[in-house]
Amino acid sequence: xxxxxxxxxxxxxxxxxxxxxxxxxxxxxxxxxxxxxxxxxxxxxxxxxxxxxxxxxxxxxxxxxxxxxxxxxxxxxxxxxxxxxxxxxxxxxxxxxxxxxxxxxxxxxxxxxxxxxxxxxxxxxxxxxxxxxxxxxxxxxxxxxxxxxxxxxxxxxxxxxxxxxxxxxxxxxxxxxxxxxxxxxxxxxxxxxxxxxxxxxxxxxxxxxxxxxxxxxxxxxxxxxxxxxxx
Amino acid sequence: xxxxxxxxxxxxxxxxxxxxxxxxxxxxxxxxxxxxxxxxxxxxxxxxxxxxxxxxxxxxxxxxxxxxxxxxxxxxxxxxxxxxxxxxxxxxxxxxxxxxxxxxxxxxxxxxxxxxxxxxxxxxxxxxxxxxxxxxxxxxxxxxxxxxxxxxxxxxxxxxxxxxxxxxxxxxxxxxxxxxxxxxxxxxxxxxxxxxxxxxxxxxxxxxxxxxxxxxxxxxxxxxxxxxxxxxxxxxxxxxxxxxxxxxxxxxxxxxxxxxxxxxxxxxxxxxxxxxxxxxxxxxxxxxxxxxxxxxxxxxxxxxxxxxxxxxxxxxxxxxxxxxxxx
Numbered sequence: 001x002x003x004x005x006x007x008x009x010x011x012x013x014x015x016x017x018x019x020x021x022x023x024x025x026x027x028x029x030x031x032x033x034x035x036x037x038x039x040x041x042x043x044x045x046x047x048x049x050x051x052x053x054x055x056x057x058x059x060x061x062x063x064x065x066x067x068x069x070x071x072x073x074x075x076x077x078x079x080x081x082x083x084x085x086x087x088x089x090x091x092x093x094x095x096x097x098x099x100x101x102x103x104x105x106x107x108x109x110x111x112x113x114x115x116x117x118x119x120x121x122x123x124x125x126x127x128x129x130x131x132x133x134x135x136x137x138x139x140x141x142x143x144x145x146x147x148x149x150x151x152x153x154x155x156x157x158x159x160x161x162x163x164x165x166x167x168x169x170x171x172x173x174x175x176x177x178x179x180x181x182x183x184x185x186x187x188x189x190x191x192x193x194x195x196x197x198x199x200x201x202x203x204x205x206x207x208x209x210x211x212x213x214x215x216x217x218x219x220x221x222x223x224x225x226x227x228x229x230x231x
Numbered sequence: 232x233x234x235x236x237x238x239x240x241x242x243x244x245x246x247x248x249x250x251x252x253x254x255x256x257x258x259x260x261x262x263x264x265x266x267x268x269x270x271x272x273x274x275x276x277x278x279x280x281x282x283x284x285x286x287x288x289x290x291x292x293x294x295x296x297x298x299x300x301x302x303x304x305x306x307x308x309x310x311x312x313x314x315x316x317x318x319x320x321x322x323x324x325x326x327x328x329x330x331x332x333x334x335x336x337x338x339x340x341x342x343x344x345x346x347x348x349x350x351x352x353x354x355x356x357x358x359x360x361x362x363x364x365x366x367x368x369x370x371x372x373x374x375x376x377x378x379x380x381x382x383x384x385x386x387x388x389x390x391x392x393x394x395x396x397x398x399x400x401x402x403x404x405x406x407x408x409x410x411x412x413x414x415x416x417x418x419x420x421x422x423x424x425x426x427x428x429x430x431x432x433x434x435x436x437x438x439x440x441x442x443x444x445x446x447x448x449x450x451x452x453x454x455x456x457x458x459x460x461x462x463x464x465x466x467x468x469x470x471x472x473x474x475x476x477x478x479x480x481x482x483x484x485x486x487x488x489x490x491x492x493x494x495x496x497x498x499x500x501x502x503x504x505x506x507x508x509x510x511x512x513x514x515x516x517x518x519x520x521x522x523x524x525x526x527x528x529x530x531x532x533x534x535x536x537x538x539x540x541x542x543x544x545x546x547x548x549x550x551x552x553x554x555x556x557x558x
Binding site for chain 2: 072073089091093102148
């Protein structure tokens with residue numbers, strides 16, 4: 001049973017077509033990766049799905065609702081939550097205050113304690129976010145997303161810019177979430193992708209060029225040529 | 232200090248400083264000095280104006296050049312009401328609250344969907360339209376002469392004795408300050424600070440930035456109008472000057488002087504501003520020069536205002552409940 005349906009979505013910037021007539025569905029319980037080279041249109045597609053950008057054409061359905069014309073805060077309230085490629089937090093508020101913000105809508109103090117404990121954030125709770133390392137900031141953003149009790153979580157490059165230890169930590173957390181949450185992961189790190197997902201959608205120049213199980217995509221000739229750089 | 236955790240969250244340096252200041256204000260009439268009472272009343276009125284302004288500026292990150300509009304709406308509401316409808320200052324002041332609320336919502340609908348720069352320009356434009364209307368609609372507003380004879384003695388209250396009037400202002404001041412402190416500590420206070428810190432992120436946490444901006448503008452507008460209505464009763468006269476944009480920019484200057492990212496910054500700014508304007512009144516021709524130099528120094532060297540400067544001197548003083556943004 002599907003939870004997300006993207007139908008013929010197109011996004012143009014002037015004459016440049018960033019997302020070209022893209023369609024796919026995600027079923028409940030699936031963990032999907034969207035991969036592709038830089039400029040393939042992955043982040044633009046997520047921006048259109050979550051209404052950070054207005055689509056020029058097509059429709060998006062989430063959990064039975066047509067969300068194409070809804071503002072971002074209404075989409076979030078339906079349970080479609082996202083993180084950002086460049087961490088987007090409230091830098092002058094403390095970690096505790098950042099984690100409290102989603103809680104005002106959906107969570108409770110005990111949820112904040114539980115999530116902070118799960119992500120290892122307890123020692124940073126009273127520090128202003130601007131002063132904590134990037135890896136911790138990524139975990140805070142993940143924590144904020146989880147506190148919104150999402151039905152689907154879209155993670156835009158969750159391990160980008162992180163060291164090996166932080167990467168491992170986030171992969172471990174995400175592995176634990178797989179069973180209880182629909183995940184879409186945009187990621188360049190193929191080890192992370194193959195470790196986590198059930199299905200991979202490959203984009204290039206704004207279009208989907210492959211869609212299948214990890215082992216199928218790994219063997220796809222076009223993907224090898226375009227993305228993995230194998231002749 | 233052994234306090235229950237919930238109480239510990241509510242009590243910080245700001246509330247202690249605020250209560251001490253209110254206590255200090257409460258004993259000023261005992262000195263018998265009318266001049267000190269006069270200065271204190273002005274500090275309370277402009278303190279309210281600046282604190283109200285800073286909800287929008289320091290918390291929500293919206294620069295308004297049109298707060299003279301709200302101050303003027305409050306002042307003219309109480310004047311028109313007490314002179315034409317019901318001759319009582321208390322009822323007049325209370326009447327200004329719903330008028331300010333409606334004005335704030337109307338201004339919000341017209342301005343808040345636009346970017347920050349457009350918001351600043353639109354508030355300036357609306358304020359100047361209001362000022363022009365006050366000047367031109369003579370038969371209602373008295374034109375440039377304004378409205379005189381706003382009563383201190385009414386049907387319900389008699390504020391004609393200076394001490395009675397002083398405590399009348401003090402009650403409003405204390406109520407507004409404690410209300411703003413409660414807001415600062417509430418979930419809406421946190422949301423408003425978040426709005427100023429990164430408003431683009433909030434919709435993806437399920438919050439409408441328009442609604443939050445509207446809350447900030449409404450609180451700011453009503454508090455500013457309340458200050459305006461008390462100002463009108465204080466002087467018993469109101470002229471269009473209070474709606475002029477330069478007057479509306481004064482709480483901005485006060486916020487910058489005290490420190491806009493500190494809860495009590497605007498109040499500290501109002502204290503300094505009112506004291507200085509009164510102290511250097513005899514050198515009036517140099518006042519603007521002095522103010523300009525002080526502002527230049529603040530923006531170039533002390534962007535956290537006086538409280539920011541003090542905090543940098545005494546590291547870890549924790550004067551600020553929030554230290555949100557610097558310019």
